[in-house]
Every structure is written in structure tokens, then in C-alpha cells.
Amino acid sequence: MSKFMNKTNVSPEDPVLQWVTFHLSGETYGVNVMQVQEVLRYSEIAPVPGAPAYVLGIINLRGNVVTVIDTRHRFGLDPGEITDNTRIVIIEAEKHVVGILVDSVAEVVYLRQSEIETAPNIGNDDGAKFIQGVCHKNGELLILIDLNKLLTDDEWADLET
């Protein structure tokens, strides 16, 4: 994960990292800006028969087929409606390019590494492994997502097929 981090700060002990924030089910999440390739308006997602539940389908991105992951399903959240603000964030993780469906994209925020706190990992739900940390910024709590852990090694490999 560290290889993706944008170390723009001069202080090596406490680098400043940039995060793209988005909303999902009323909460604010952040992903490393270095892993975000682009943000697309919602477009028709073609379902793939036999695909796992966390795969919404595929889209055609300038001639390339990109798998779109159902982020709400992955995080164990209730399904949401598609609105004008719905976006598909194209990300790169574990050498794969995939899209994640979010309610809306907010902004890019700068966070010092020292501002990021360890997230709780309570209970038996494996969903907590997606969370890299949390940070209180501008009056709200950002939940920072480790995109590399969004899928398991096997699941990443399945996307190839």
C-alpha cells in the first residue's frame, strides 16, 4: 500500500497524504488519490451472469472492459438508489483496474499520517479488514479504505477470468 502513497510532504516522519472522499449511505469514505484513475458519471452497467454478488457488472471504458464492484454490498450496507450524484470511481488496486459504485464523490483532502487513527475491528465480520483507518476532519469522520484489501487474492484473480 505504501508504494501508492503520495508523499508530498517534506517530513518523512509524518507525510501528507491525499485522499479522494466519497459518500456512501450517509458516511464519508476516503481512498488514496494515487489509486484513483478517474471518476465517471453513472452509466449503464451490464450485468454478468454467474458473477459474484459483489460484482455489479461491467462497463465499457474507452474500449476497455472494466468490472464494477458493488461497494455497498462489499461493506455490508443496505442497497441504495441510483441518483444524479452516483458515480463510478475507477481505481487501480493489486494491478487491477476496477470501478467502485459510490453515492457521490466529494473532494480531495490532505491528511497527515499522524492524523490517521487505527479503526476498530470488533466482532466477527470480515468487512472491517477493508478499513485502513479513520480520521476526524472538518467536523466529520473519514473512514479510509484500503483498496488493496477490497477483494481477496482469489477474488482479484477471479476478475481476470
Next chain:
Amino acid sequence: MFSDDQRAVQAYLDDLLAELPSFEPEAKTADLPLAAIRAVPSPNTAPVAKVATKVQVQPRDSHQEALEQVRRQQLQALLDRSPVPQAVTAAPITATPVPLAETVTPVAEAVVEPQVLAATAVQVREDNSWAENGRPLWAQKHFEVLLCRVSGLTLAVPLVALGHIHPLTEQLTPIFGQAEWFMGLQPTPAGQIRVVNTALFVMPERYDPAFVESARYVITIDGLDWGLAIDQVQQPTRLNPEDVTWRGERSKRPWLAGTIKSAMCALLDIPRMGQMLESQDRNRAKASDPLG
């Protein structure tokens, strides 16, 4: 005629007491120094100030009365400030029993440093042992508890392990992938508080989902960043160890120290609960594991 709340309380206490290997009748409340201080059943929306005014106090020495008055003023001061989404700081509570005079020190803003948190956490764990007389160390002599309402039940929280009282605000942020009883993180001036859905944690079999909407405060465990969501804060009261039916077997509900029949409530073993909560976090367990 009993109300639904009273029936629920009675049924719950009956269940709890049924787990005890032997049950002894409560000490006569008339013998207790503060026996007249009772949890006064109040409407759900009744502020603590009103509850406090209903407390009937029997004649006693002026020193005790003055202390009670100070405690009530402290609590009222906390609650008067609670609607403001700022820090609501309770009287500083030490993790070890202190003389009564020290428990009424003026409310002061607490600056919680991470180092302090760690040091106190250790202290909490060390205090989490029960003496051979079947009582926790913090209850060897008289001790004070804060009565709280949680989804229709009254719970007693020993002040010896109470940290701060913060209002629950819209900033409470749920985190996906956690246990159901984890309500989320509540930002406070002292840092993020991990809020426990007390109703679900304490009585999952009688859980009412409406608690999520009715909970207004979170009381933190001294030295830890864990807090218990509650509906209302009621008055603090002083107990003698004899006022409590201590649990002999605590394997099933380790967080339950005993029951206080005079107040119709359960007494929480907060240090033990704090230890349980800390052990639930796999990230922290991993961090503290020297081999991890």
C-alpha cells in the same frame, strides 16, 4: 399496577437474580446512610434536574448533605452543558477508591494525553479483581454509583470507573463490518469515543431498536476510549457493599457485578466491562501482541 417499564425491570432483575447460586434478602434500607436516595421513576424525557429535586433526603449530618448537594450541582452542570456539541466534562474520577472529600472536587476540563490513557488503562485492568469476600476491590467500602436509564432499565455505574459524559450527536459515525453492539465513533474534544449500544450489549434478548434513536449521552470508561450509550443520567448515589447482592458466578455476564434491589437496578462491573471491550478489538490485540 405496574407500568411496562417496571414489569421489564422486575423481569430482568428476576432473571439476573435467578443466576445467583444463593440469594440473600437485601439489607434493610432504613439502616443505610443514604437509604432515602432512590432512583425515582421518571418520564423518559424528564431531565435529571427534575429527578434530583424529587429525591427525598432523610435528616443526616450537614457534611454528607453538603457533599450530596455538590454532587447534584456537578451533575446538573454537566447536563446543562450537554445540548452544546462541545465537551461535557464530568468530575475527574480516579480509578482507585478515594476518600469522599476527593470525589467532589470541582469539575475541571480534562486533557487526555495518549500516554495518560495507556497508563490509566493498565490501572483499570489491575483494579479488575475481586476480593475473597466476593466483592470487587472498588466496593470494599462504601462507593458511589451513577444511575443511568437504558432502554427502560436503570443501570448503576460505579463512579470509580466513570470517565466523562458526552452528548451523543449527529457526528456519531457507524463503521461497517463491526459487531452489532458497536454504535460507532463519537468525536469529542478528548478524542474519538467508541460507543457501545448498551441496551444491545447488556440485554440482547430484550433489545428494542428504538434505543438507537432515544440514546442521548455516552458515558466513558475511565482511561479507555470506550463509552456506553444511555438514555438519561440520573442522580449519583452512595452505596454500602451490603446494599448490593453480589454475583457469585460471573462467567455468563462478567460485566454484571450484582443487583441493587433498593434501586431496582443492575450494578455494572465497569472495569471488567472495559477489559472485555478492549479484548474485542482485534486490531488492538494485534498491536499489543509482541509476536504479532
